[in-house]
Amino acid sequence: MRPSLPYTSRRHFMALMTMGIAGIWAGRSDDQIEQHNQPQTNMNSKSHIGYEDDKYILPPLPYAYDALDPLMDEETVKLHHDKHHAAYVAGANAAMETLKKIAKGEVDSSATNATVRNLAFHTAGHALHTMYWTNMAPNPKKEPGGKLAQAIKDEYGSLENFMTAYKAACMGVQGSGWALLSVECLSGKLVINGAEKHENCEIPGMTPILACDVWEHAYYLKHQNNRAGFVENFIKLINWDDVEARYDAAMS
Numbered sequence: 001m002r003p004s005l006p007y008t009s010r011r012h013f014m015a016l017m018t019m020g021i022a023g024i025w026a027g028r029s030d031d032q033i034e035q036h037n038q039p040q041t042n043m044n045s046k047s048h049i050g051y052e053d054d055k056y057i058l059p060p061l062p063y064a065y066d067a068l069d070p071l072m073d074e075e076t077v078k079l080h081h082d083k084h085h086a087a088y089v090a091g092a093n094a095a096m097e098t099l100k101k102i103a104k105g106e107v108d109s110s111a112t113n114a115t116v117r118n119l120a121f122h123t124a125g126h127a128l129h130t131m132y133w134t135n136m137a138p139n140p141k142k143e144p145g146g147k148l149a150q151a152i153k154d155e156y157g158s159l160e161n162f163m164t165a166y167k168a169a170c171m172g173v174q175g176s177g178w179a180l181l182s183v184e185c186l187s188g189k190l191v192i193n194g195a196e197k198h199e200n201c202e203i204p205g206m207t208p209i210l211a212c213d214v215w216e217h218a219y220y221l222k223h224q225n226n227r228a229g230f231v232e233n234f235i236k237l238i239n240w241d242d243v244e245a246r247y248d249a250a251m252s
């Protein structure tokens with residue numbers, strides 16, 4: 001089944017962004033969303049939602065700072081979540097406030113383009129980090145199941161082939177960025193793509209379901225320049241239940 005067309009809803013916007021399915025839930029109640037995503041993972045958990053009371057918020061980690069140790073160290077997780085991710089949340093709120101002022105004529109409209117660029121950078125950073133944290137779990141199952149496993153087999157031949165391609169995307173990002181696994185809106189096919197910074201190389205209508213942060217702040221304390229070593233550890237932490245739930249939602 002193909003994904004449905006996008007829509008926008010202020011209330012659910014960040015929840016949808018963090019679920020990677022902006023635009024899919026038109027006309028559905030929270031109960032239906034909850035029910036749809038059970039029992040794999042709870043997409044309505046606080047950790048999955050980054051918007052509340054008219055502002056972007058830093059969602060709590062879905063586990064303790066040291067829960068991913070030794071594959072991902074406590075200091076990196078703490079700094080990354082509490083400082084880096086928090087900075088994107090602050091930047092997103094600041095950009096949105098400026099846009100509101102432009103709308104009211106309190107700030108000159110010549111600031112619009114730069115402000116929207118800021119908003120894109122920070123909201124994309126916020127949404128992808130929110131996905132990143134929930135895409136990982138301590139002691140996850142080793143392989144995807146369900147419809148996602150079948151789609152990977154159909155499109156890549158095997159999980160091993162898929163992993164080779166995904167690791168190549170992680171290593172291929174030049175400078176700062178992300179390796180994303182996304183569902184392409186029109187075809188419903190899986191696409192692996194690298195995103196520079198947070199917001200570049202995204203194709204409108206793509207729905208990310210798996211995000212590996214390959215900015216140096218994600219790994220430099222533990223791995224220094226060894227991005228490949230970090231990627232190997234990230235793959236061992238992938239919360240396949242979460243990725244499957246995101247895939248099912250994107251395809252519904």
Ligand code: MN3
Pocket residue numbers: 080084129213215217218
């Ligand atoms: Mn980061």
